[in-house]
Amino acid sequence: MAANQEEVKLLGVVGSPFVCRVQIALKLKGIEYKFLEENMKNKSELLLKYNPVHKKVPVLVHNEKPISESLVILEYIDETWKQDPILPTDPYQRALARFWSKFIDDKVVSAAWKAVFTVDEKEREKGVEESHEALEILENELKDKKFFGGDEFGFVDISAVFIAFWIPIVQEVAGLKLLTSQKFPKLYKWSQEFVTHPVIKEVLPPRDPLFAFFKELYENLAASK
Amino acid sequence: MAANQEEVKLLGVVGSPFVCRVQIALKLKGIEYKFLEENMKNKSELLLKYNPVHKKVPVLVHNEKPISESLVILEYIDETWKQDPILPTDPYQRALARFWSKFIDDKVVSAAWKAVFTVDEKEREKGVEESHEALEILENELKDKKFFGGDEFGFVDISAVFIAFWIPIVQEVAGLKLLTSQKFPKLYKWSQEFVTHPVIKEVLPPRDPLFAFFKELYENLAASK
Numbered sequence: 001m002a003a004n005q006e007e008v009k010l011l012g013v014v015g016s017p018f019v020c021r022v023q024i025a026l027k028l029k030g031i032e033y034k035f036l037e038e039n040m041k042n043k044s045e046l047l048l049k050y051n052p053v054h055k056k057v058p059v060l061v062h063n064e065k066p067i068s069e070s071l072v073i074l075e076y077i078d079e080t081w082k083q084d085p086i087l088p089t090d091p092y093q094r095a096l097a098r099f100w101s102k103f104i105d106d107k108v109v110s111a112a113w114k115a116v117f118t119v120d121e122k123e124r125e126k127g128v129e130e131s132h133e134a135l136e137i138l139e140n141e142l143k144d145k146k147f148f149g150g151d152e153f154g155f156v157d158i159s160a161v162f163i164a165f166w167i168p169i170v171q172e173v174a175g176l177k178l179l180t181s182q183k184f185p186k187l188y189k190w191s192q193e194f195v196t197h198p199v200i201k202e203v204l205p206p207r208d209p210l211f212a213f214f215k216e217l218y219e220n221l222a223a224s225k
Numbered sequence: 226m227a228a229n230q231e232e233v234k235l236l237g238v239v240g241s242p243f244v245c246r247v248q249i250a251l252k253l254k255g256i257e258y259k260f261l262e263e264n265m266k267n268k269s270e271l272l273l274k275y276n277p278v279h280k281k282v283p284v285l286v287h288n289e290k291p292i293s294e295s296l297v298i299l300e301y302i303d304e305t306w307k308q309d310p311i312l313p314t315d316p317y318q319r320a321l322a323r324f325w326s327k328f329i330d331d332k333v334v335s336a337a338w339k340a341v342f343t344v345d346e347k348e349r350e351k352g353v354e355e356s357h358e359a360l361e362i363l364e365n366e367l368k369d370k371k372f373f374g375g376d377e378f379g380f381v382d383i384s385a386v387f388i389a390f391w392i393p394i395v396q397e398v399a400g401l402k403l404l405t406s407q408k409f410p411k412l413y414k415w416s417q418e419f420v421t422h423p424v425i426k427e428v429l430p431p432r433d434p435l436f437a438f439f440k441e442l443y444e445n446l447a448a449s450k
Contacts, residue, residue, distance in 0.1 A: 053328065053362055065317050072323045079316035091304040092290050098297045103278065137278060 008033035009061040011047055013040060014205045015213060017109075017162040018070040019058040023203045024158050025077045028084050071101055074155060086155045100141065100148065101159035107134040108160075112167055116174045116214075117221060131178045135163070139184045146193060157194060164191035165204055173214045233258035234286040236272055238265060239430045240438060242334075242387035243295040244283040248428045249383050250302045253309050296326055299380060311380045325366065325373065326384035332359040333385075337392055341399040341439075342446060356403045360388070364409045371418060382419060389416035390429055398439045 010026070010033050012019035026033055038047055038057050050059045050066035059066050060073045062080065067073050078086045087094050111134055114127030138160070142148060148156035163179060168191070171178045181188040194200055235251070235258050237244035251258055263272055263282050275284045275291035284291050285298045292301050303311040312319050336359055339352030363385070367373060373381035388404060393416070396403045406413040419425055 062317075067317070067320045067324070069324055069327055072320050072327065075323065076316055076320040079319065091301055092287075092292070094304065095292045095297050095301040098300065099292070099294055102294055102297065 006031075007061075007063050009036055010034070011036045011038055011044075011050065011059040011061070012057045013038050015210050016057060017166050020161050020165075020203060020205065021070045021158050022058045022060060022073050022077070024161065024200060025074050025086055027203050028086070028199050029077065029081045030083070031077070031081055071098075071105070071159065074158060078155075086158065088149075088154065097149075097155040100138075100156045103134070103137070104156070104159045104162065108138070109162055112162075112170065112178060115176060115178060116170045116218065119221060119224065128176060128178070132183070135179060135184050135187060138163070139187045142186045142190055144186070147190065153194060153197060153200070157190075161194070161200070161204075163187070164194040169207065169211050170214050170218075173211065173218045231256075232286075232288050234261055235259070236261045236263055236269075236275065236284040236286065237282045238263050240435050241282060242391050245386050245390075245428060245430065246295045246383050247283045247285060247298050247302070249386065249425060250299050250311055252428050253311070253424050254302065254306045255308070256302070256306055296323075296330070296384065299383060303380075311383065313374075313379065322374075322380040325363075325381045328359070328362070329381070329384045329387065333363070334387055337387075337395065337403060340401060340403060341395045341443065344446060344449065353401060353403065357408070360404060360409050360412060363388070364412045367411045367415055369411070372415065378419060378422060378425070382415075386419070386425070386429075388412070389419040394432065394436050395439050395443075398436065398443045 008026070008031055010019070010022060012022070012035060014037065023035075036044075036046065038044060040057070043055055047057065047059065048055060050061060051057075051068045054068060056068065058070055058073060059068050060076065061067075062076075067076050074086060087097055108131065111127050111130035115124060115131050116127070118124045118127055147153040148160065167179045170176075177183065179188060179191065195204060233251070233256055235244070235247060237247070237260060239262065248260075261269075261271065263269055265282070268280055272282065272284065273280060275286060276282075276293045279293060281293070283295055283298060284293050285301065286292075287301075287305065292298050299311060312322055333356065336352050336355035340349060340356050341352070343349045343352055372378040373385065392404045402408065404413060404416065420429060
């Protein structure tokens with residue numbers, strides 16, 4: 001391959017918040033790429049070759065070099081294509097951005113998942129409670145900023161796409177109130193700003209099929225009680 | 226504080242592999258700091274102030290700015306003090322280093338902990354099995370390199386201090402074989418190189434009290450069956 005040629009592939013599934021993170025970063029930076037849709041029930045040889053450790057998406061493949069783990073991919077994209085930086089330049093601000101992204105992965109995603117897709121009622125309630133606690137912390141962190149990144153969205157906002165787009169869907173599926181304008185006015189306002197941002201809007205998966213997918217998952221689970 | 230003055234504090238406990246990571250990085254780079262020993266059963270006002278979200282150690286405080294999460298701290302240290310870099314300069318190699326450090330946190334630490342400190346026999350066996358699987362993957366990744374970082378230790382080696390120093394202690398406590406020279410010769414050799422490295426040796430906590438601490442923990446757990 002000629003040195004001036006770039007080949008960028010993304011192994012993913014439509015509807016994954018982790019894949020969506022990578023799509024946002026690539027879109028923001030204007031990187032052309034080939035999206036290779038995976039079937040997670042019948043994983044491709046390519047996925048097993050490129051991510052033999054976890055066998056999960058997303059995998060970014062840049063000139064045949066594979067990178068896994070969505071936050072690791074975001075950092076790689078930011079270091080490789082410098083335009084429209086995702087992370088701030090100041091080391092302390094970078095550390096805070098990494099801290100909050102990890103917080104979202106460790107505390108929000110698992111709690112919201114538990115709140116919606118757990119059969120056991122007590123576990124479910126615990127999931128709701130933990131979601132509220134984690135979202136409250138983010139509400140306080142956001143303060144009166146438009147985005148976590150400031151006037152423009154950045155690393156934390158991209159990591160938080162799960163909160164802005166996925167939580168509203170799954171809470172409706174389960175008839176729960178996790179992120180509402182009453183409970184978390186700042187975070188709610190942020191979520192609206194974020195999902196209507198021109199870059200983000202173009203990358204988000206279509207809502208209706210995703211809603212139907214989660215609805216079916218939820219009903220199957222409820223039926224298995 | 227004058228601009229040329231640096232005040233570096235580390236809130237930690239002796240015997241924590243996560244705190245030790247930060248100590249290694251500071252030692253490598255020759256940064257003077259004040260170690261503030263925390264009592265995790267009676268957390269200080271300072272810890273609650275500096276890490277209100279997780280209330281955990283390590284917390285690095287640089288000129289009154291607190292940073293939490295050991296891997297986030299390592300990146301901050303590497304970006305702030307450039308001498309003796311911990312991460313490689315090439316974006317792809319940096320991505321791999323971040324990937325493997327996350328792998329150690331997600332797959333090795335929890336599995337080894339489960340193998341040693343779980344009461345339920347089945348869970349314990351699962352912990353042993355998962356530990357072996359994860360260590361096998363690292364054995365293959367290490368190949369014939371002296372360190373994960375190459376000729377000198379780096380980000381992944383520092384993250385893996387838990388494997389080099391803590392696993393040998395806790396496996397002896399529990400009479401288990403997790404990391405042995407027979408099972409994982411390369412990883413075992415690496416662990417020997419690592420813990421005897423002049424920089425590392427100076428920073429590791431004393432073995433005997435740590436062994437006694439885990440032994441007591443283990444026996445209390447066994448007695449509670």
